[in-house]
Amino acid sequence: MNVWFYRKRYGNFYRFSVGTQNIVVLSDRTLLKAMFANRSKSLGAKKVHARIFGPLGIRCALDELEIPLHGHFLPSLDHLLSKSVIAKDMKNPFHCRLHVRFRNLENMTYSFTLSELVGYTAYEPLTIAFFGPSFHLDTYADYRILDTSLLTLMGPLSFTARSGIRARNRLLEIFVSYIRERDRSGSRDIEGEALSHTLNSVRSGSLSIRDQAACLLGLHWSLHTNLHRSMFWMVAFILEDHNALERLCSEIRETITKRYGGSLDALREETSLLPGFPLVDSAIKESIRMVGLSSSLREVEFDTNITSGDLSFVIRRGDYVFGDTRAIHVDNSVYPDAATYRVDRFLAGTEKAPNTLTWGSGEHICKGRFLAQYAMKLWLIMLLEMYEISSPESALPEMDPKSWSAIADPVGDITVCLRRRNNGILNDA
Numbered sequence: 001m002n003v004w005f006y007r008k009r010y011g012n013f014y015r016f017s018v019g020t021q022n023i024v025v026l027s028d029r030t031l032l033k034a035m036f037a038n039r040s041k042s043l044g045a046k047k048v049h050a051r052i053f054g055p056l057g058i059r060c061a062l063d064e065l066e067i068p069l070h071g072h073f074l075p076s077l078d079h080l081l082s083k084s085v086i087a088k089d090m091k092n093p094f095h096c097r098l099h100v101r102f103r104n105l106e107n108m109t110y111s112f113t114l115s116e117l118v119g120y121t122a123y124e125p126l127t128i129a130f131f132g133p134s135f136h137l138d139t140y141a142d143y144r145i146l147d148t149s150l151l152t153l154m155g156p157l158s159f160t161a162r163s164g165i166r167a168r169n170r171l172l173e174i175f176v177s178y179i180r181e182r183d184r185s186g187s188r189d190i191e192g193e194a195l196s197h198t199l200n201s202v203r204s205g206s207l208s209i210r211d212q213a214a215c216l217l218g219l220h221w222s223l224h225t226n227l228h229r230s231m232f233w234m235v236a237f238i239l240e241d242h243n244a245l246e247r248l249c250s251e252i253r254e255t256i257t258k259r260y261g262g263s264l265d266a267l268r269e270e271t272s273l274l275p276g277f278p279l280v281d282s283a284i285k286e287s288i289r290m291v292g293l294s295s296s297l298r299e300v301e302f303d304t305n306i307t308s309g310d311l312s313f314v315i316r317r318g319d320y321v322f323g324d325t326r327a328i329h330v331d332n333s334v335y336p337d338a339a340t341y342r343v344d345r346f347l348a349g350t351e352k353a354p355n356t357l358t359w360g361s362g363e364h365i366c367k368g369r370f371l372a373q374y375a376m377k378l379w380l381i382m383l384l385e386m387y388e389i390s391s392p393e394s395a396l397p398e399m400d401p402k403s404w405s406a407i408a409d410p411v412g413d414i415t416v417c418l419r420r421r422n423n424g425i426l427n428d429a
């Protein structure tokens, strides 16, 4: 939701209504901290989750979701998406598939749209790293249709999103067969133990197989939706800022030469998730800061008093509380010249900017944050190390004011041209 500009007019907390639903907006760091810490335990996310899982096909009643979804499935993601499991189970398949996808670009047409480039290179490697090599990979088109229809599916006219409903149902069928197939092959199989633990968590309760499939579809959608948008913007910003592009290419070339003997393959030997490349880290943070939207929403479960300095106010049971993190991200007093993309804003040093709230915080902090950062990092390193990239267009797309995800949708697309570098990389010709 894009409400940060109301902060100037209404202050750091205010309430508005959509129909009969009150929404309280909190826009300063202290209030946001209190919201995320949730010491009074009055703020929950169950109804918020149900608003997403409903359109993704869950049919059972909200109270039947309590144990399987909130008691088992979501908590299991802390393990599945931990740094150690990503490093052990997902890093290598992601690296290998990504490298193949980037190599294949050579044989393809010379220019693409940026979203085609992201979709072509990122979807398959991420899906395989997560769901294993047996997962259907002809699902990208349906994922895209579902992603663009989800807002309509969440609204009162959901029946109008016919193509979205058909795409979702096809994806659900694929997840139903995936669960059955894994049941047949036993819990320990080629796709590693980590996902088995999450699958068992979803199977442990009373959910029908279709509802279990909807949980996995939710995971599949979360895996791609904000990551693809973030990759798009990251490249859009550096294409517009030639100096940033040059500095990133130099850091990548230099690090790969000095630390990895000139070979992209040697990055796989790292046991942790790609240390080094501090400018790439900063570029990732900065692009998400620029286009990240506020998306932390909680439901008030009982009346609670909130205090901010001398002020005190009550949030009522049934209201929603919305953490306006973007208000902080675009605040010039926190991030000087906040509207300008500065690739080195987050480099360590005396003027290092404060951390962002991109992933939310507290109990419902983004579970996929480590995977997202790792995937964006490796993806950008491979892209810039293997190809010279340019664009005939010079303007950045606008952010779509109708965007509702954690990352804004761009209005339109960008054409990108790729030329294979001849930089003597070993082992990847």
Ligand code: HEM
Residues within 6 Å of the ligand: 045, 074, 077, 081, 219, 222, 223, 224, 226, 227, 230, 288, 292, 295, 296, 297, 358, 359, 360, 361, 363, 364, 365, 366, 367, 368, 369, 371, 372, 406, 407
């Ligand atoms: C750049 C990409 C991403 C961004 C910007 C992002 C951002 C967010 C944000 C802002 C939230 C809400 C936090 C809150 O309510 O306070 C969230 C929740 C979540 N994200 Fe991400 N996310 C990204 C990628 C991912 C990936 C790759 C996954 C992997 C499956 C993932 C899984 C989740 C899940 C499961 C939740 C719900 C957590 C809960 O409510 O307990 N995200 N994400």
